[in-house]
Amino acid sequence: MGRFELLRELCGAHGISGREDAVRKIILREIEPVADSVELTPLGNIIAVKKGLKRPKTSLMLDAHMDEVGLIVTDITDGGLLKFASVGGIDRRVLPGKTVWIEEKIPGVVGAKPIHLLEEDEKGKSVPMKDLYLDIGAGSRAEAQQCVRPGDAVVFDSVFDLSHGMVKSKALDDRAGCALLIELMKDGLPYDTTFVFSVQEEVGLNGAKTAAFAVNPQAAIAVECTTAADVAGVDREKDVCRVGEGPVLSFMDRRTVYDRDYYNLAFEAAKSAKIKCQPKRAVAGGNNAGAIFSSRSGVRTAAVSLPCRYLHSPVGVISQDDYAEAKKLLAVLAERIAETDSV
Amino acid sequence: MEELEQLIFRLCSAPGTPGGESPAAEAAAAELSGLAKVQTDRMGNLTAEFGNPDAREHVLLDAHLDQIGLIVTGIDENGFLKIGRCGGTDARVLPGGAVTVYGAETLCGVVCCTPPHLQEGGEDKVEPVDKMAVDVGLSHDEAEKLVRPGDRVLFRTNPKRLLGTRVSAAGLDNRAGVAVFCRCAQILKQEKLNCKVTVLFSAQEETGGAGAKTGAFAARPTQAIAVDVSFAKQPGVPDVNLGSLGGGPMIGIAPVLSRSMTDRLIGLAEEKKMPWTREIMGGGTGTNSDEIATTGSGVPTALISVPLRYMHTPAEVIDLKDIENTAQLIAAYLREVG
Numbered sequence: 001m002g003r004f005e006l007l008r009e010l011c012g013a014h015g016i017s018g019r020e021d022a023v024r025k026i027i028l029r030e031i032e033p034v035a036d037s038v039e040l041t042p043l044g045n046i047i048a049v050k051k052g053l054k055r056p057k058t059s060l061m062l063d064a065h066m067d068e069v070g071l072i073v074t075d076i077t078d079g080g081l082l083k084f085a086s087v088g089g090i091d092r093r094v095l096p097g098k099t100v101w102i103e104e105k106i107p108g109v110v111g112a113k114p115i116h117l118l119e120e121d122e123k124g125k126s127v128p129m130k131d132l133y134l135d136i137g138a139g140s141r142a143e144a145q146q147c148v149r150p151g152d153a154v155v156f157d158s159v160f161d162l163s164h165g166m167v168k169s170k171a172l173d174d175r176a177g178c179a180l181l182i183e184l185m186k187d188g189l190p191y192d193t194t195f196v197f198s199v200q201e202e203v204g205l206n207g208a209k210t211a212a213f214a215v216n217p218q219a220a221i222a223v224e225c226t227t228a229a230d231v232a233g234v235d236r237e238k239d240v241c242r243v244g245e246g247p248v249l250s251f252m253d254r255r256t257v258y259d260r261d262y263y264n265l266a267f268e269a270a271k272s273a274k275i276k277c278q279p280k281r282a283v284a285g286g287n288n289a290g291a292i293f294s295s296r297s298g299v300r301t302a303a304v305s306l307p308c309r310y311l312h313s314p315v316g317v318i319s320q321d322d323y324a325e326a327k328k329l330l331a332v333l334a335e336r337i338a339e340t341d342s343v
Numbered sequence: 344m345e346e347l348e349q350l351i352f353r354l355c356s357a358p359g360t361p362g363g364e365s366p367a368a369e370a371a372a373a374e375l376s377g378l379a380k381v382q383t384d385r386m387g388n389l390t391a392e393f394g395n396p397d398a399r400e401h402v403l404l405d406a407h408l409d410q411i412g413l414i415v416t417g418i419d420e421n422g423f424l425k426i427g428r429c430g431g432t433d434a435r436v437l438p439g440g441a442v443t444v445y446g447a448e449t450l451c452g453v454v455c456c457t458p459p460h461l462q463e464g465g466e467d468k469v470e471p472v473d474k475m476a477v478d479v480g481l482s483h484d485e486a487e488k489l490v491r492p493g494d495r496v497l498f499r500t501n502p503k504r505l506l507g508t509r510v511s512a513a514g515l516d517n518r519a520g521v522a523v524f525c526r527c528a529q530i531l532k533q534e535k536l537n538c539k540v541t542v543l544f545s546a547q548e549e550t551g552g553a554g555a556k557t558g559a560f561a562a563r564p565t566q567a568i569a570v571d572v573s574f575a576k577q578p579g580v581p582d583v584n585l586g587s588l589g590g591g592p593m594i595g596i597a598p599v600l601s602r603s604m605t606d607r608l609i610g611l612a613e614e615k616k617m618p619w620t621r622e623i624m625g626g627g628t629g630t631n632s633d634e635i636a637t638t639g640s641g642v643p644t645a646l647i648s649v650p651l652r653y654m655h656t657p658a659e660v661i662d663l664k665d666i667e668n669t670a671q672l673i674a675a676y677l678r679e680v681g
Contacts, residue, residue, distance in 0.1 A: 093435075133578060
């Protein structure tokens with residue numbers, strides 16, 4: 001099995017926030033043979049402990065979230081079309097004309113008015129969310145009701161492509177993080193480490209908040225995907241981070257002011273191990289670190305992210321090299337944190 | 344309907360942008376092998392003849408083979424592909440979508456979507472296509488090796504079976520029409536016709552109708568029927584003069600079209616008790632029938648459209664029943680000619 005076959009399976013699994021079951025099943029299958037303990041929390045987080053050869057001076061928790069952004073069916077119209085709300089932050093520009101799956105078995109399309117029938121004032125504008133709907137081919141509400149209910153989960157129909165050193169897929173945020181944690185568990189770290197696969201990041205960090213309470217660690221690393229804006233039409237000084245230039249280290253975002261020593265330690269560890277990495281060059285976005293660092297009496301927290309283009313759209317792009325570098329960096333950073341006394 | 348669905352899926356899986364129709368032509372030719380004498384011409388049209396080659400009446404059946412897409416116009420310094428529209432592609436359905444780039448290698452790409460906080464107008468505005476780009480994950484130098492300006496780009500999506508007899512695919516405009524004539528040839532396979540029939544799967548409709556213009560000239564038919572897709576009812580569009588999914592063929596009525604042929608098609612639809620609707624147009628039709636009707640010294644022409652939702656998006660939707668009914672209607676018409 002190639003290195004990215006597990007990532008392919010994880011990205012292909014359907015798991016909007018609150019509906020992470022399929023992802024959880026894959027992760028449990030992978031980690032149960034290697035973990036020393038596996039616990040599920042009331043909200044559905046996985047908390048797994050993997051013992052190392054040594055006991056840590058600072059207890060460390062690694063976190064990656066299992067959920068992905070998507071849609072949720074809110075209503076069925078008389079004509080059998082489905083109204084929906086977004087689950088997590090979806091840019092509405094990416095919706096019209098896309099194909100989706102409802103509850104993994106019913107395909108649907110996001111309807112868009114034909115370009116030929118647009119009014120003058122509709123041109124050049126994105127379609128308002130209230131005018132969007134899903135068409136599953138039903139001719140009436142009764143026909144639609146036979147296979148869909150309000151509350152059903154909707155994910156993008158997508159691709160998985162590994163050509164030319166990239167990974168193009170849906171849900172890389174944060175199945176790539178899940179895959180990294182699984183690989184680290186399987187390889188084994190020198191010190192005892194707690195691995196958390198958390199639920200509901202995209203709707204308010206609910207899984208990480210409760211998992212951090214349950215684990216009660218002294219230190220944590222959130223393993224994530226973050227927006228790389230190194231795309232056509234964006235000036236270099238606004239690109240936040242760049243795909244292919246290594247994992248991204250955060251000093252501050254909308255949720256968290258990161259532990260300054262760990263931020264410095266991560267760069268130093270990367271340098272001594274000759275691992276490529278880059279700072280996140282904007283105070284933007286947020287991730288589970290925001291819930292973890294303020295848990296209980298506080299947790300010293302770092303974030304290591306993969307630069308990802310088109311986050312929260314049907315297809316993201318990450319680099320296979322960045323993935324490999326992130327894994328190396330996580331291993332050395334985890335060791336450095338665990339071997340040092342926590343203040 | 345299962346076989347019809349597979350036919351549609353096979354036809355929609357072959358790429359065929361304007362001027363780049365050959366894979367789509369090959370797929371269509373495969374469907375007609377054993378049913379008709381198949382040829383291609385230098386414009387990229389595919390023709391298929393059946394019926395009585397010596398008959399006085401010669402009916403041209405036209406469906407355009409091409410589909411809307413994108414065309415690479417350049418490669419920027421970071422390896423992103425600049426693009427233009429190839430046909431009437433709607434900018435609003437592009438951002439964040441997966442595409443296939445037909446370069447020296449078939450590449451998987453994504454239409455760049457600038458994060459909302461970095462775009463003027465945020466989520467409200469959609470950039471014109473020439474301001475967008477396709478990300479194939481290559482550096483400038485790598486991209487230069489594999490992609491050239493002029494290479495074509497299509498939506499990367501697989502055909503889907505929806506509920507009932509509805510299906511979704513990119514390129515149903517107008518592989519639906521191609522399917523109608525493939526099905527029509529199957530229906531008439533064992534029958535002896537008193538007319539000659541030339542199926543014309545024409546190139547370059549989406550960029551102006553060049554294939555139909557030259558194909559009709561070369562065929563010199565005595566009459567013609569064009570099949571294209573037209574608008575089915577859906578939210579947000581005016582509810583008048585539209586077809587509906589499953590509502591049967593839309594028989595065109597327009598000054599440029601032959602009234603007697605149109606009347607006969609309506610009569611046959613009534614006799615066969617199939618659902619059908621009228622589609623009224625005040626002048627030209629915006630389809631190949633405009634070109635065909637004015638070819639040479641003029642060709643009496645009728646237009647039948649398959650109702651379709653979400654035209655020119657990657658997720659066009661049709662009802663297979665409309666394909667079958669349209670094919671049956673045209674078969675019935677051909678049985679009477681000559």
